Amino acid sequence: MRRASKTKYTILGFLTIRPMSGYDMKKSMEKTTGNFWSESPGQLYPELKKLLKGKYIQCEDQTTEGGRPRKVYSITSKGKKMLKDWLKQPAEMPVARDEVFLKLFFGKNMPIAESIRHVERRLVKAKEVNNYFLWLQKHIDEEHNEVEDIPFWKIMLNHGFYIIKAEMEWCKDAIKNLKQLSKKVV
Amino acid sequence: MRRASKTKYTILGFLTIRPMSGYDMKKSMEKTTGNFWSESPGQLYPELKKLLKGKYIQCEDQTTEGGRPRKVYSITSKGKKMLKDWLKQPAEMPVARDEVFLKLFFGKNMPIAESIRHVERRLVKAKEVNNYFLWLQKHIDEEHNEVEDIPFWKIMLNHGFYIIKAEMEWCKDAIKNLKQLSKKVV
DNA sequence: ACGACCATGTAAAACGTTACATGATTTA
DNA sequence: TAAATCATGTAACGTTTTACATGGTCGT
Numbered sequence: 001m002r003r004a005s006k007t008k009y010t011i012l013g014f015l016t017i018r019p020m021s022g023y024d025m026k027k028s029m030e031k032t033t034g035n036f037w038s039e040s041p042g043q044l045y046p047e048l049k050k051l052l053k054g055k056y057i058q059c060e061d062q063t064t065e066g067g068r069p070r071k072v073y074s075i076t077s078k079g080k081k082m083l084k085d086w087l088k089q090p091a092e093m094p095v096a097r098d099e100v101f102l103k104l105f106f107g108k109n110m111p112i113a114e115s116i117r118h119v120e121r122r123l124v125k126a127k128e129v130n131n132y133f134l135w136l137q138k139h140i141d142e143e144h145n146e147v148e149d150i151p152f153w154k155i156m157l158n159h160g161f162y163i164i165k166a167e168m169e170w171c172k173d174a175i176k177n178l179k180q181l182s183k184k185v186v
Numbered sequence: 187m188r189r190a191s192k193t194k195y196t197i198l199g200f201l202t203i204r205p206m207s208g209y210d211m212k213k214s215m216e217k218t219t220g221n222f223w224s225e226s227p228g229q230l231y232p233e234l235k236k237l238l239k240g241k242y243i244q245c246e247d248q249t250t251e252g253g254r255p256r257k258v259y260s261i262t263s264k265g266k267k268m269l270k271d272w273l274k275q276p277a278e279m280p281v282a283r284d285e286v287f288l289k290l291f292f293g294k295n296m297p298i299a300e301s302i303r304h305v306e307r308r309l310v311k312a313k314e315v316n317n318y319f320l321w322l323q324k325h326i327d328e329e330h331n332e333v334e335d336i337p338f339w340k341i342m343l344n345h346g347f348y349i350i351k352a353e354m355e356w357c358k359d360a361i362k363n364l365k366q367l368s369k370k371v372v
Numbered sequence: 373a374c375g376a377c378c379a380t381g382t383a384a385a386a387c388g389t390t391a392c393a394t395g396a397t398t399t400a
Numbered sequence: 401t402a403a404a405t406c407a408t409g410t411a412a413c414g415t416t417t418t419a420c421a422t423g424g425t426c427g428t
Contacts, residue, residue: 002386002418006285013292023407036287040389045409068396069408080295087296090307091286095416099192100277101222101345106199107338109266110273115338121276151367152293152301158363159287159356166352170345177344181337188390191415209379226417231381254424255380281388 003092007039007047008056012075012083015057017149019074022048031136032153035129035160048073056082104174112182116175123171130164133157189278193225193233194242198261198269201243203335205260208234217322218339221315221346234259242268290360298368302361309357316350319343 014025022044029038051057056079062070075083100118107115140153200211208230215224237243242265248256261269286304293301326339 003416005387006288007388010288013288013295016292016295021407022409027406033288033291034282036282036284037291038281038283041409042389042411043387049409063407064396066396068406070406071408083292084295087289087292088300091289091304093311094284095224096220096222097224098222098280101342102192102196102199102219103273103277105219105223105338105342106202106269106273107341108332108334109199109202109270114274118277125279146294148294151363152291155293155360155363156287156291158359162352162356162359163349166348170348173344173348174341177337177341188414189388193415207379208381227381228383228417228419229415235381249379250424252424254378256378257380 005043005047007043008051009083009086010037010039011044011047011051011073012056012079015073015075015079016083017146019060019072021070021072033156036156051079054078112178116178116182119171119174119178123168123175126164126167126171129160130168133160133164191229191233193229194237195269195272196223196225197230197233197237197259198242198265201259201261201265202269203332205246205258207256207258219342222342237265240264298364302364302368305357305360305364309354309361312350312353312357315346316354319346319350 010029011025014020014028017028020028022041026039026041026044048057052059052073055076057073057075060072060074062072064070100122103110103118104115137157140150140157196215197211200206200214203214206214208227212225212227212230234243238245238259241262243259243261246258246260248258250256286308289296289304290301323343326336326343
């Protein structure tokens with residue numbers, strides 16, 4: 001069977017944090033789940049309409065008198081049921097695709113200095129992500145209204161720290177190994 | 187700009203290991219880069235034809251007299267050039283999408299025991315992957331004809347070890363935290 | 373004889389992103 | 401007043417998977 005889109009569950013899940021608009025959702029997502037999950041507007045808005053039609057969510061139109069549009073969605077009990085059913089099913093493993101590793105795997109076809117550059121760039125990004133996590137750790141409480149989410153978010157943030165630390169350590173290790181290798185070749 | 191397909195570079199890269207058929211490529215890919223890169227037949231075969239047409243690869247038909255088809259491709263100098271040009275360009279960061287984390291992020295909407303189950307399943311998979319890496323470490327030399335690839339492959343394998351170790355540690359940590367949490371709730 | 377694997381290849385359908393269109397409001 | 405951000409939404413397009421079709425070969 002075709003790998004089904006998870007956009008609807010993402011929407012449903014975010015609406016358990018608090019009622020919000022499509023735009024809010026996108027912003028909140030970038031901030032909180034951006035490192036392991038994201039959705040694009042081209043998926044989000046059409047799915048919002050479908051869920052509304054199916055009564056999984058409801059909509060309160062908060063468009064201002066001036067005309068600035070704003071639709072605030074909230075989850076219905078039907079929506080909660082669908083979310084819960086999905087939550088308890090085992091998750092599919094992700095399809096891994098990380099370009100830089102593919103390039104490094106083909107490393108013999110470029111000067112070692114180029115490989116090193118790839119890893120260095122990766123290390124820079126990893127450090128940025130790590131800093132972001134550090135920031136998020138301080139500001140995690142600000143995102144929402146209910147405290148029940150926090151323990152789970154912290155567990156996920158913790159995952160981020162574990163992985164990014166391993167990534168940074170590997171980068172340093174790999175740079176060392178590659179430098180060693182370039183000496184041998186000479 | 188639209189995220190371009192990397193299938194052609196994947197093919198080109200694999201053909202620097204040794205001449206092989208589309209089928210070989212798929213097998214080799216699953217074995218070696220499966221944890222960070224893969225391609226499906228629906229991408230592989232059409233791209234093989236395009237690359238052949240563009241003279242980036244060449245084909246030797248080794249179809250047996252009985253009629254069993256086998257097309258062995260090898261890379262041309264034009265192909266090598268294209269590969270090298272791509273290799274030195276900075277890599278794009280992957281779009282992260284890992285379903286189990288999305289579920290865990292929404293953890294407040296299910297019994298904690300379910301969250302624990304998700305993490306336990308993840309730990310089982312992580313251990314399997316770790317065992318696979320261990321196996322691969324012993325058999326890495328068998329895959330190819332030239333030794334020049336090995337140092338780079340070992341660096342990538344090392345990345346696998348770093349990440350999977352972090353993943354396993356986090357899983358154990360998360361299970362502990364979740365159990366702690368379920369006590370508090372009671 | 374049967375299943376597993378070798379081997380190529382395509383069609384259909386869904387997935388997902390990007391770019392764009394539109395217009396209001398806030399901030400520097 | 402210009403730029404950034406708020407905010408919704410769609411069209412176009414390429415990507416990618418899955419399922420299927422086809423048939424050969426090898427081991428048991």
